[in-house]
Structures are given as C-alpha cells and as structure tokens.
Amino acid sequence: MGETWYRLHIPATVANLRATPPGTAVRYCLGPCHxxxxxxxxxxxKIALALALLLQLPAARAQHSLVLASAVDFESKVSxxxxxxxxxQLGIQLTINELPAERALIESNAGHLDGEVNRMxxxxxxxxxxxxxxxxxxxxxxxxxxxxxxxxxxxxESLRPYSIGTRIGLKFAEYGTAGMKVTKAVxxxxxxxxxxxxxxxxxVASRQSGLAALAEMKLKGITVLEPPLAAIPxxxxxxxxxxxxxxxxxxxxxxxxxxxxxxxxxSLETARLMxxxx
Numbered sequence: 001m002g003e004t005w006y007r008l009h010i011p012a013t014v015a016n017l018r019a020t021p022p023g024t025a026v027r028y029c030l031g032p033c034h035x036x037x038x039x040x041x042x043x044x045x046k047i048a049l050a051l052a053l054l055l056q057l058p059a060a061r062a063q064h065s066l067v068l069a070s071a072v073d074f075e076s077k078v079s080x081x082x083x084x085x086x087x088x089q090l091g092i093q094l095t096i097n098e099l100p101a102e103r104a105l106i107e108s109n110a111g112h113l114d115g116e117v118n119r120m121x122x123x124x125x126x127x128x129x130x131x132x133x134x135x136x137x138x139x140x141x142x143x144x145x146x147x148x149x150x151x152x153x154x155x156x157e158s159l160r161p162y163s164i165g166t167r168i169g170l171k172f173a174e175y176g177t178a179g180m181k182v183t184k185a186v187x188x189x190x191x192x193x194x195x196x197x198x199x200x201x202x203x204v205a206s207r208q209s210g211l212a213a214l215a216e217m218k219l220k221g222i223t224v225l226e227p228p229l230a231a232i233p234x235x236x237x238x239x240x241x242x243x244x245x246x247x248x249x250x251x252x253x254x255x256x257x258x259x260x261x262x263x264x265x266x267s268l269e270t271a272r273l274m275x276x277x278x
Contacts, residue, residue, distance in 0.1 A: 101169025
C-alpha cells in the first residue's frame, strides 16, 4: 500500500478553539509531522474529532440553559414568570437562583450566574459586567409605609427627619436615602416587622412588594403615605459573556410586550401569588 502525506491540526487549548471564528481552519500538530500510513491517519482523525466534540460540548449546553439571580420579592417573582416564557420561546431553559439582593448582584456581576431577573436602570454603572435588556419588565412605585407617623411626602428630602427602614440591595431606596438615618434588613418583611415594633418610623419599599409582605405577615395598622416617591422601571440584565444573546432576548420581550402577552403573564402571576398568601 502507498503512503499518504498527512498533517492533522487542532487548536492547542480550549480557549483557542472557542475563540476561533466560524469558517477558520483550526491548526495544531498532534505530534511530529511526517509521512503517516492510512491506518495512522484514520486513528488520529478519530481522536481529533472526538476531542473537538468534547471541547465544544460545554459551549453548546450553555446556549440552552441560563441561571439568573433574583432578589426575593414580589416583583421579581412576577418578572421570573415573564422571563421564563421569553427564554422558552428561544429554546433556552431558565433556572432562578433566589439570593439576598446585594449578594445576587455580586454573583451575577462576577459571572458566577448568568444575569439578573430585574433591576433598575443604571445598575450597570456600579456593576459594569451586566448588560441591560432595554425592555422594561415592570414599573414599580417606591413608596413610604408608616404606622404612626403621618406627613405629606414631598420627595426624598421629606424623609430626612425620620428613622427609615429598607431592604439591603434595594437600590432606588439606597440612593434616595443616602446620608439619612437608615436601618437595612435582609427582606422587606423584616423591615416592616421593625416598623410594626416601633424600631423605625417609616419603611421605604416598592408598593406591591410591601403590600404583599403585609398580607403574608398579616400585619395591621401599617399604611402607605401618598404620593409615591418615584416610579422605577425594572429591566432584565445579562452578564457580558452573553452579549450574543442580547438582541435575541430583546426581540422576544418586545414581541411579548407588543402582543400583550407580557401583561397577561404579569396579571396571572400576580393573582396567583396573592391568592397563595390568603
């Protein structure tokens, strides 16, 4: 049998293989390049193909599943339902990892998780590895909860005379009450319990999350002081490693918003969550 010249090349590392643009020849000698027999060529080809397939498998899996960080609050649970449907339409399975709000941001910004369920606009200034999906999932109202203190809410400065409770990682409240006397708790429910016990004068939270916590805890005598402090749109964020996914999920959410599907999901999930608290 005649001899066959053969030079088989693959990338030297996993990183190089994944960084190689589509359509580019990938080259790396498995060993010394010399005349090889047909049997040698077939054996090396099988090894190279198996190796290339194994190296590509993690990337393929990553495109079909995501794990998002989520704060433990009412609005986040509603947004989770919206995102699960949006990613389902893209053929991507979504898993939610509920964490304390500040820790969730740290984990997703570090790339340990694939992104955030919903956060206010501008959070990427403090957490630069997060990319905002420019379709609002919800618009929440930041409000003041009170049990004994009564006053006209006229912006953030009107809160300064009072001791304030809020949740760790609730960024709109953190920014608005900067420099004031603030006590932070892990959950809105804990903040409202402090209010009920007289440990703080007022609590700043989103209207829906606060009312849901009051209903769940069956606390009485706590009311919302009007008007709201702010209306805050909430957006989904992805870690920058998923830049290629950004236009796809943006388009999916835009279609859901335009068709009314997003609002339908929000309404159904809100009703389901409220019924579960009764």
